[in-house]
Amino acid sequence: MSDAIAIPPLAVAGTDLALESNAVLPGGVTLTLEPPASRWSLRARTAEALGAVIGRAVPTRIGETLDGIACLGPDEWLADPPAGTVVPDGAGQPVSVVDVSARGVVIRVEGASAARVLCSGCPLDLERFAVGRATRTVFETVEVIVWREQADMFRVFVWRSFAPWLWHALKAVQLG
Amino acid sequence: MLLIRCPYCEEDRPEVEFVYGGEAHIARPLDPAALSDQDWEHYLYIRRNPRGRHHERWRHTHGCGRFFNAVRDTVSDRFEQTYKAGEARR
Numbered sequence: 001m002s003d004a005i006a007i008p009p010l011a012v013a014g015t016d017l018a019l020e021s022n023a024v025l026p027g028g029v030t031l032t033l034e035p036p037a038s039r040w041s042l043r044a045r046t047a048e049a050l051g052a053v054i055g056r057a058v059p060t061r062i063g064e065t066l067d068g069i070a071c072l073g074p075d076e077w078l079a080d081p082p083a084g085t086v087v088p089d090g091a092g093q094p095v096s097v098v099d100v101s102a103r104g105v106v107i108r109v110e111g112a113s114a115a116r117v118l119c120s121g122c123p124l125d126l127e128r129f130a131v132g133r134a135t136r137t138v139f140e141t142v143e144v145i146v147w148r149e150q151a152d153m154f155r156v157f158v159w160r161s162f163a164p165w166l167w168h169a170l171k172a173v174q175l176g
Numbered sequence: 177m178l179l180i181r182c183p184y185c186e187e188d189r190p191e192v193e194f195v196y197g198g199e200a201h202i203a204r205p206l207d208p209a210a211l212s213d214q215d216w217e218h219y220l221y222i223r224r225n226p227r228g229r230h231h232e233r234w235r236h237t238h239g240c241g242r243f244f245n246a247v248r249d250t251v252s253d254r255f256e257q258t259y260k261a262g263e264a265r266r
C-alpha cells in the first residue's frame with residue numbers, strides 16, 4: 001500500500017508560507033506579497049546567444065532590466081515576464097533555461113519611504129538606485145534580488161525558506 | 177563599511193556582498209600524479225602570506241556571482257585594484 005505523494009504546483013503562494021498578503025508599516029509603506037508567477041533563470045555566454053534562443057532582446061549590462069528580464073551577472077539573467085509569456089526551453093542550444101517559479105516569492109515594498117525601509121537592512125544606497133535597475137544583494141544576512149520598478153516601489157525577490165523571516169523583518173522596520 | 181570594486185559590475189559594492197577566496201594565481205598542476213608529495217603539499221597548503229601587497233581572489237557572491245582578483249595591502253586593508261579572473265597578474 002503506498003500513499004500518493006501530492007505534488008504542489010510549482011509556484012509558491014504566500015499561503016504556503018503562512019503569511020498574510022499585505023501589511024502597512026507605521027510610516028505608510030505597504031508590503032504586498034505578489035501572487036504566484038512563473039520565473040526563469042537564464043544562463044548563456046553572451047546576451048546575443050541568449051536573445052537568439054528566446055527570440056527577444058535581453059539587457060547586456062549587469063543591473064539593467066528590459067521587458068521583464070534583469071541582467072544579474074555577465075552570464076546570468078532573471079526572467080520575470082508577464083503571465084502567459086512563452087519561454088523556449090533552449091533544448092540543444094548553448095544556453096540554460098531553468099524554471100525557478102518554486103524558488104521564492106516577491107514582496108512589493110511601496111510608498112514614499114520604500115527605499116529607506118529597505119536601507120534599514122540593505123547596504124546599498126537604494127535612494128540613488130535608478131528606477132529600472134535590478135541587482136542581487138542582501139537584506140541583513142538574507143540574499144535578495146532588489147528590482148526598482150518605480151521611484152516609490154521596489155520588488156524584493158527572496159527564496160521561500162527566507163521569506164517568512166524577511167516579511168517579519170520588514171514589518172518590524174522602524175524609521176527614525 | 178569597506179567598499180570593494182567588482183570588475184564585472186563595474187561599481188563599488190559593500191563588503192558583505194563578497195566572500196574571500198584565498199591567494200590568487202595559483203595554477204593547479206596539470207598532472208598531479210607526476211608530482212612528489214612535497215610538491216603536492218606545496219601546491220595545496222603553502223602560501224606567500226606577505227606583509228603588504230597581496231594578490232587574492234574574491235567572489236561577488238551576493239551580486240553578480242563572479243570570482244575576480246584583487247590586490248590588497250594586508251597591513252592597511254586597502255584595496256589597490258581589482259581585475260577580472262583570467263587577466264594577467266598586476
Ligand SMILES: [Zn+2]
Pocket residue numbers: 182183184185186236239240241242
Ligand atoms: Zn559583481
